[in-house]
Amino acid sequence: MNIANFSQMLSFIKPELAVSVTILVVVVFDLIFNKNKKIIPYIALLGIVVTGYYVIQQYALSGTAFPTSGKYGMVTVDAFASFFKMIVLIATLCIVIFSYYSDEIIKTQGRLGEYYTLIFGMVLGMFVMISASDLILIYLSMELMSLSSYVLAGFTKLRTRNSEAALKYLIYGAISSGLMLFGISLVYGMTGTTNLYQLNAALQGADVNLYTVGFALILIFAGIGYKISAAPFHFWTPDVYEGAPISITAYLSVASKAAGFALLMRFLKTTFVTYVDPHGSWQLFNIFDWQTLLILISVLTMTLGNFAALWQDNLKRMLAYSSIAHAGYMLLGVLVLTNKGVSAVMFYFFVYLIMNLGAFFVVMIIANKIGSENIDDYDGLGYSSPFLGVTFGIFLVSLTGLPPTAGFIGKLNLFVALLDKQMVVVAVIAVINSVVSLYYYIRVLKHMFLTKRDEKISIPVPMPAFLFILVMATTTIFFGIYFTPITSWAQNAAAILHF
Amino acid sequence: MSLYDVIFYLFALVTLVSAFMVVTTKNIVHAAFYLLFTFFGVAGIYALLGADFIAVVQLMVYVGGILVLILFGVMLTNKITNVQIRSGSTNLVAAAVVIGIFAGALLTMMLNTRWLVNPGKTLITTIPQIGSLLVKQYVLIFELLGILLLIALVGAASIARKEEREK
Amino acid sequence: MIHVSLTHYLVVSAFLFSFGLYGVVTRKNAVMVLMGIELILNSANINFVAFSKFGNYGLNGQIMALFVIILAAAEAAIALAIVLNIYKTFAHVDVDKINNLKE
Numbered sequence: 001m002n003i004a005n006f007s008q009m010l011s012f013i014k015p016e017l018a019v020s021v022t023i024l025v026v027v028v029f030d031l032i033f034n035k036n037k038k039i040i041p042y043i044a045l046l047g048i049v050v051t052g053y054y055v056i057q058q059y060a061l062s063g064t065a066f067p068t069s070g071k072y073g074m075v076t077v078d079a080f081a082s083f084f085k086m087i088v089l090i091a092t093l094c095i096v097i098f099s100y101y102s103d104e105i106i107k108t109q110g111r112l113g114e115y116y117t118l119i120f121g122m123v124l125g126m127f128v129m130i131s132a133s134d135l136i137l138i139y140l141s142m143e144l145m146s147l148s149s150y151v152l153a154g155f156t157k158l159r160t161r162n163s164e165a166a167l168k169y170l171i172y173g174a175i176s177s178g179l180m181l182f183g184i185s186l187v188y189g190m191t192g193t194t195n196l197y198q199l200n201a202a203l204q205g206a207d208v209n210l211y212t213v214g215f216a217l218i219l220i221f222a223g224i225g226y227k228i229s230a231a232p233f234h235f236w237t238p239d240v241y242e243g244a245p246i247s248i249t250a251y252l253s254v255a256s257k258a259a260g261f262a263l264l265m266r267f268l269k270t271t272f273v274t275y276v277d278p279h280g281s282w283q284l285f286n287i288f289d290w291q292t293l294l295i296l297i298s299v300l301t302m303t304l305g306n307f308a309a310l311w312q313d314n315l316k317r318m319l320a321y322s323s324i325a326h327a328g329y330m331l332l333g334v335l336v337l338t339n340k341g342v343s344a345v346m347f348y349f350f351v352y353l354i355m356n357l358g359a360f361f362v363v364m365i366i367a368n369k370i371g372s373e374n375i376d377d378y379d380g381l382g383y384s385s386p387f388l389g390v391t392f393g394i395f396l397v398s399l400t401g402l403p404p405t406a407g408f409i410g411k412l413n414l415f416v417a418l419l420d421k422q423m424v425v426v427a428v429i430a431v432i433n434s435v436v437s438l439y440y441y442i443r444v445l446k447h448m449f450l451t452k453r454d455e456k457i458s459i460p461v462p463m464p465a466f467l468f469i470l471v472m473a474t475t476t477i478f479f480g481i482y483f484t485p486i487t488s489w490a491q492n493a494a495a496i497l498h499f
Numbered sequence: 500m501s502l503y504d505v506i507f508y509l510f511a512l513v514t515l516v517s518a519f520m521v522v523t524t525k526n527i528v529h530a531a532f533y534l535l536f537t538f539f540g541v542a543g544i545y546a547l548l549g550a551d552f553i554a555v556v557q558l559m560v561y562v563g564g565i566l567v568l569i570l571f572g573v574m575l576t577n578k579i580t581n582v583q584i585r586s587g588s589t590n591l592v593a594a595a596v597v598i599g600i601f602a603g604a605l606l607t608m609m610l611n612t613r614w615l616v617n618p619g620k621t622l623i624t625t626i627p628q629i630g631s632l633l634v635k636q637y638v639l640i641f642e643l644l645g646i647l648l649l650i651a652l653v654g655a656a657s658i659a660r661k662e663e664r665e666k
Numbered sequence: 667m668i669h670v671s672l673t674h675y676l677v678v679s680a681f682l683f684s685f686g687l688y689g690v691v692t693r694k695n696a697v698m699v700l701m702g703i704e705l706i707l708n709s710a711n712i713n714f715v716a717f718s719k720f721g722n723y724g725l726n727g728q729i730m731a732l733f734v735i736i737l738a739a740a741e742a743a744i745a746l747a748i749v750l751n752i753y754k755t756f757a758h759v760d761v762d763k764i765n766n767l768k769e
Contacts, residue, residue, distance in 0.1 A: 027653065068636040074639065117650065118653065121650035121653075136733065150654075150744055151655075170745055175690055178706035185713035188730070189614050189717035194730070215608060521705065530698060548715045552728070564742075565738060568743060568746050569697060575750055576749060576753040594688060597691075598684055614717070625728060633729065644733060644737070654747070659746075659750050
């Protein structure tokens, strides 16, 4: 490895370098300007802008870097990675705005430097996760993301449920990553490599024991399934989402899920696909019946999420179950095992980012004032603050997947990908699930608009927050009507690098 | 049976017996001390496998670092001076049966899989090679771990520190 | 008696993994659960080092074991900080009793 080669490889990880520099700058500024923490969110914004510049610059780049042996490296850069990095960055940008208005974070103003250090630690972990094409790097980046998020989940320490969320997240997370590591060690023993491209080649040679590979893969998928909160590894989600500070809940529900899905799709496609036919369908190694397994997980995930959400009175908890259900919907795009399915998932993520963060932001603004996320405390809020009521309604309708919102187009894309593969039964189950979800989303609106309340509370919405909600709501509607640019962006980026 | 074999069985016995005690003993302080022997036995196994550097790191980081942390955790979260530390467990039998079946399956799998075995010479010392791998092929992971340790430091300090009252 | 081979090491690792899993499943004390997790990580590490020697894959397996040890240290630090924080709020570290987050 000579110097010229090395500097060329560095150009593959420019966004990651920018995030690392941001981490260091935040730590140093936190030490120097100990008294004045006001400046730190602006440093974070600057870091996001710079990183975004490099991510966009990387969009046309395609290739792998940092090989350990052979020609394929442990970092893969392609349009797919850039798309998901952009999703993570937009989510991070929203979270900085969230944190600026969140009462919970304002109360811990003295530790703002640590807060942003950990947020960018998560971003770095997710970036590497999205790009990683080596099992050991996948494991380490997942741990980097997890360690930061464990702390963030218990960050404010204001209420007992905060520490509880951190502990639960930590225990389950550490167990699942331990299992994953054991699986990785078995794969290494059978093939002598952890590089995904070399694994693909090694699996082509028939000299592997299928049971052992299957067992190892189940352990590895347990680790990934935990991150995207797919059943049966979803049980931590409601507790952690309810207990964590609301800005972190919103972040976990979008960004860490996006990174998990990116990892899952890259892992599946790079390691197990033998060839892709002209229609974009993948042929996979016959280790399990992949499709049946994924269908089971997907249907289980969305059904459990939706039915558990029916009984929730706490809005954060309800949105947690709804995010489990959405993971199930997005798995629909994975289980078809086609390029079209991947682009449907990517489109859905873009939409999910906007509508889910919008919904969480409204919940946060309301919680700042009334100090509760309980559905009974939302009675009559639709009249006292019509702006919040209407925009919240838009986000919820979009989460249900009704026209004319972007959520509808997202679901439509997923169903079209399903019907292309003649999976009508799965599509019908998904539609029934959406109908079930309508009940609990509308229930919130019923409380807001149809239940009267004696005293009148007005919820103050600061001007920038007002604008933020307005932008989110209009984009939700806008992309429900004019969705072509995002669809074509997702389709272009869906061509995951494959040799 | 050569000396190598005798030493292997010795270390394997130490590791497994103490690991069994870690997960079955009722006394949390005893569990922490049994863990010491497990880590020590694993270090011996690394040494037998020709991984001298890993064995030393295992002793220094696990025994010297992680175990001390765990002992601190035990002592800070329990008043060991006057109360007998008990940690309750439930459904022991059911768990033991399930894990027993699982362990059986795992063992069968380990014994029946055709692992790739290629004879090769054991290096006298691995330190130069590991050093050069760390700063060449694995430099990315090496640097990433540096940041991970920084994050862990910041995170642990941030969450364990006593909350100063808001002014 | 047979000469010590790869299988011997794998058997040790399989037992260690199962013990770790047993500890994780049965223990209620958070610190004890963490000990079980450490056992699982150690068993994976034995695998890495043993495969790397007997498969003659070079030193990659040892490097991975090294990374995992470093990571385990970071994880233990965070974990014990969180446990300490829990103890300050709940005055005990029993995982099953920490259950305010239920509907």
